[in-house]
Amino acid sequence: MGVEEISISAPGKVILHGEHAVVYGKAAIAGSLDLRFHLNLKKTRDVSIALALPDIGISQRVELSALQSQFYSMFQSESQREPVPASDDVIAALKNFLHLDKDSHDTKQLAVVAFLYIYCSIFMVKRELPSICVEMKSEIPVGAGLGSSAAFSVALSAALLQLAGVVTSEQISDSLAAWSATDLDIINKWAFIGEKVIHGQPSGIDNSISTYGGALRFQNGEKTRLDRIPTLSLMLVNTQVPRSTKKLISDFRHKYNTYKEIFEPVLSSVEAITEKAQLSLQLFKETSDTSHHDTLGDLMDMNHQFLNLMGVGHSSLDQIVATACDHGFHGKLTGAGGGGCAIILLPSDADAVVLEKMKAKFDSLGFQVFPKTSFGGRGVMQHL
Ligand SMILES: Nc1ncnc2c1ncn2[C@@H]1O[C@H](COP(=O)(O)OP(=O)(O)O)[C@@H](O)[C@H]1O
Numbered sequence: 001m002g003v004e005e006i007s008i009s010a011p012g013k014v015i016l017h018g019e020h021a022v023v024y025g026k027a028a029i030a031g032s033l034d035l036r037f038h039l040n041l042k043k044t045r046d047v048s049i050a051l052a053l054p055d056i057g058i059s060q061r062v063e064l065s066a067l068q069s070q071f072y073s074m075f076q077s078e079s080q081r082e083p084v085p086a087s088d089d090v091i092a093a094l095k096n097f098l099h100l101d102k103d104s105h106d107t108k109q110l111a112v113v114a115f116l117y118i119y120c121s122i123f124m125v126k127r128e129l130p131s132i133c134v135e136m137k138s139e140i141p142v143g144a145g146l147g148s149s150a151a152f153s154v155a156l157s158a159a160l161l162q163l164a165g166v167v168t169s170e171q172i173s174d175s176l177a178a179w180s181a182t183d184l185d186i187i188n189k190w191a192f193i194g195e196k197v198i199h200g201q202p203s204g205i206d207n208s209i210s211t212y213g214g215a216l217r218f219q220n221g222e223k224t225r226l227d228r229i230p231t232l233s234l235m236l237v238n239t240q241v242p243r244s245t246k247k248l249i250s251d252f253r254h255k256y257n258t259y260k261e262i263f264e265p266v267l268s269s270v271e272a273i274t275e276k277a278q279l280s281l282q283l284f285k286e287t288s289d290t291s292h293h294d295t296l297g298d299l300m301d302m303n304h305q306f307l308n309l310m311g312v313g314h315s316s317l318d319q320i321v322a323t324a325c326d327h328g329f330h331g332k333l334t335g336a337g338g339g340g341c342a343i344i345l346l347p348s349d350a351d352a353v354v355l356e357k358m359k360a361k362f363d364s365l366g367f368q369v370f371p372k373t374s375f376g377g378r379g380v381m382q383h384l
């Protein structure tokens with residue numbers, strides 16, 4: 001372990017179609033966002049972990065001797081290449097160690113639990129716990145449907161695996177290093193374990209986008225790169241209404257189990273929307289025929305209503321979609337819903353004056369606007 005400092009960034013994501021349905025094995029399409037999560041790790045000599053998470057107001061110090069004596073036996077079966085999901089017992093023990101309420105729904109604290117779980121799984125088996133200070137800051141709004149939890153888990157996994165020498169980055173430019181496809185697969189597997197701690201039952205789409213970047217079709221863990229899609233212009237609008245993905249997934253799980261015969265066809269319809277959107281994207285790229293772009297708009301409106309039916313909507317998200325419609329655009333909620341963000345599809349010839357008027361309306365409603373985001377950039381990176 002010759003490394004003294006590691007800087008990593010990982011992108012957020014935008015789900016175009018298929019959120020929630022993807023947890024039930026249906027297809028979804030999504031891409032990386034030009035908002036990134038940043039992690040800086042330094043080796044220290046204080047025999048502790050110092051964790052600074054200023055975006056969520058957490059600053060935590062953990063003595064390595066206490067961690068070692070309490071968790072050594074629990075982490076002996078873990079292997080660095082094949083991570084295993086945290087059992088309820090280990091999660092409960094980590095929460096107890098951190099003096100957290102074991103039934104707390106505060107997902108912020110789960111970031112620390114995920115951190116310690118990944119750290120212990122990687123290093124405890126070697127009996128060599130590195131003394132480190134780690135700071136994480138993000139451009140991705142927290143808990144807003146843009147995959148901040150996944151970017152957190154990806155950046156964290158990449159940093160700790162690189163520190164442990166399990167993966168090794170290679171320099172690709174003056175300031176950047178990246179990992180081989182095999183190493184990215186390892187990082188992605190560990191990040192999925194982190195997502196499980198924060199989300200409960202994630203599909204794996206968010207961590208996959210954040211790891212590999214670009215645009216993907218994702219189904220049952222199968223990832224297909226979407227190379228034949230046009231450059232899409234999206235406006236992102238954040239309601240700033242807080243919500244937790246973990247709670248939204250579990251509430252919909254309850255609804256689905258209670259009304260399976262109703263929600264199975266709903267999920268199939270959402271999947272049909274995803275399929276049609278993928279095809280329309282391809283056709284629009286190949287022919288530039290704007291009728292395919294119009295179809296993409298219709299599909300967004302439809303999917304938004306299905307998501308409302310699934311109980312993951314919010315009045316402020318409806319307000320965004322209605323405002324978009326008043327200005328001649330189409331949109332939908334993105335991510336887990338219940339608050340968080342909506343996306344609005346912008347045609348390349350959208351009138352700048354109308355766009356400015358729409359943005360002003362969102363500002364006046366107290367929403368946070370990202371006027372034009374780019375889609376499909378790099379996945380996790382090391383900064384040299
Ligand atoms: N900048 C950050 N710093 C620390 N933890 C973060 C950060 N961003 C996200 N997280 C973790 O992810 C959780 C939010 O995840 P989630 O509810 O899935 O929303 P999102 O849609 O942003 O992924 C936070 O409560 C925290 O545990």
Ligand SMILES: C[C@@](O)(CCOP(=O)(O)O)CC(=O)O
Nearest residue numbers: 020145147202203245335336
């Ligand atoms: C609702 C879901 O489809 C996406 C959740 O994304 P986010 O945490 O809201 O960014 C869950 C998942 O796929 O793991």
Ligand SMILES: [Mg+2]
Nearest residue numbers: 147149150245
């Ligand atoms: Mg999340």
